[in-house]
Amino acid sequence: MSRPHFDTSTYTAQLDEKVERLNALLAPFAAPAPQVFESPREHYRLRAEFRLWREGEQRHYAMFEAGDKHTPIFFDDFPIASRKINALMPLLKSAWQASSVLSFKLFQVEFLTTLSGDALVTLCYHRPLDGAWQAEAEKLAADLQVSIIGRSKGKRLVIGRxxxxxxxxxxxxxxxxxxxxxxxxxxxxxxxxxMLGWAYDALGERQDDLLELYCGNGNFTLPLATRVRKVLATEISKTSVNAALANLADNSVDNVTLVRLSAEELTEALNEVRPFRRLADVDLKSYDFGCVFVDPPRAGMDPDTCELTRRFERILYISCNPETLAANIAQLSDTHQVTRCALFDQFPYTHHMEAGVLLERR
Structure with missing residues (x-):
């Protein structure tokens, strides 16, 4: 199978189709026209994951079409990935081709990069990792100036961070x-x-408090916290909670209380259905919530959490699935109206898009 071609000349037409689709989904709610935020045409993706496919004595970066795990598409570069990933791909390939220790039963490579130029490479193996592998990986990390993680069944070795x-x-x-x-x-x-800038502007400068559900690593929490008196944020993933706490400390943001609860559990707590030990030191009644911010998974908010947001004057909602966004708005439309709308083209050359709405009480 030939590799996919990312034709930048099709970008505008694809984006126009997404705008039309979002407009159609939000038309029943008399939403205003969305503010549209375009993506760079190339080198916009900061993460990439490749399977390695062996032909003869060589392993190649490969991907597969959905539903086909037998016909690889080979890559030497990946135009939609960051320039850092594209720079690392040939260097890493040369390293494993020159080292049987690095290449033996290596089946997957994952890249994680940032706009600021940092990079982490994860190497996944169908074998135990030993001291010989660690020595080779340490040299490779120094040569490439990246962190490396080795993964095998039941083991994770970290070189760097x-x-x-x-x-x-x-x-x-x-x-x-x-x-x-x-x-x-x-x-x-x-x-x-x-997205962060739009949410920051939509929230506005306020003298009350913000409730944030699904806060992740604090991506939105940090800038939004500067717009309100204080924030109560929740997240269920322990890894994300630890990252968010570190990010709050690193940025000297001290008006956020972060609790490891799911949105459903917090709904129960606010409705006084049952107490939670993780909220033992949190006085929920001390908060004067003027707005709730949500960035749920693709499934959107469950009906009970959606009902919880109804009690707030303003609902600021970022969605990675406009269909479930529309379903949630339908549930809230008798009490809230869409006053601002945005489309964020996170995923060029795909049908996926990110959307944002501000709902305010009628």
């Missing part, structure tokens, strides 16, 4: 983020900055 460090600009301030290997991060850094 198990996260990358990102810097993002929002409203004239630089925020520093630790982005752990294996945890979710926004793949398109340039568009992520645009």
């Amino acid at each position: 198990d996260y990358v460090e990102e810097q993002l600009q929002v409203a004239g301030r630089t925020y520093r983020y630790r982005q752990p290997e294996g945890a979710f991060t926004q793949p398109n850094g340039e568009v992520c900055q645009q």
Whole structure:
């Protein structure tokens, strides 16, 4: 199978189709026209994952079409990936071709990079990793000036750090983020900055408090915290919670209380269905919430969490799935109306898109 061709000349037409689709989904709610944030045409993706396919004595970077795990598409470069990934790909390939220790039963390579130039490479193996591998990996990490993680069944060896460090600009301030290997991060850094700026502006300067659900590593938490009196943020992933706490400390943001709870559990806590030990030191009644910010997974908010957001005057919603966004808005449309809307083209050359809406009480 031939490799896919990312034709930059088709970008505008594809983006126009996404705008039409979002407009159609939000038309029943009389939403305003979306503000559209374009992506760079090339080198926008900060993450990439390749299987390695062996032909003769050589291993090649490979991907597969959905549903076909037998016909590889080979890559020597990857135009949609960051320049850092493209620079590392041939260097890493030369390294494993020159070292049987590095190449033996190596089956997958993952890259994680940042706009600020940091990089982490994960090498996945169908064999145990030993001292010989670690010695080779340490030399490779020094040569490439990256962190390396080796993964095999039941084992994870870290050479350097198990996260990358990102810097993002929002409203004239630089925020520093630790982005752990294996945890979710926004793949398109340039568009992520645009999303943060839009959310920062939509929230506005306020004298009350913010509730944030699904906060992840604090991607939105850091800039939004500067717009309100204090924030109560929740996240269920332990890895993301640890990263968020580090990011809050690294950026000297001290008005955020972060609790490891799911959105469903927090709904139960706020509705006083049952107590949670993780909230034992949190006085929920001390908060004066004027807005709730949500960035849920593709499934959107469950019905109970959606009902929870109804009690707030303003709902700021970032969505990676406009279909579930529309379903959630339908549930809320009798009490809230869409007053601002945005489309963020996180995923050029695919049908996926990110959207943002501000809902305000009627």
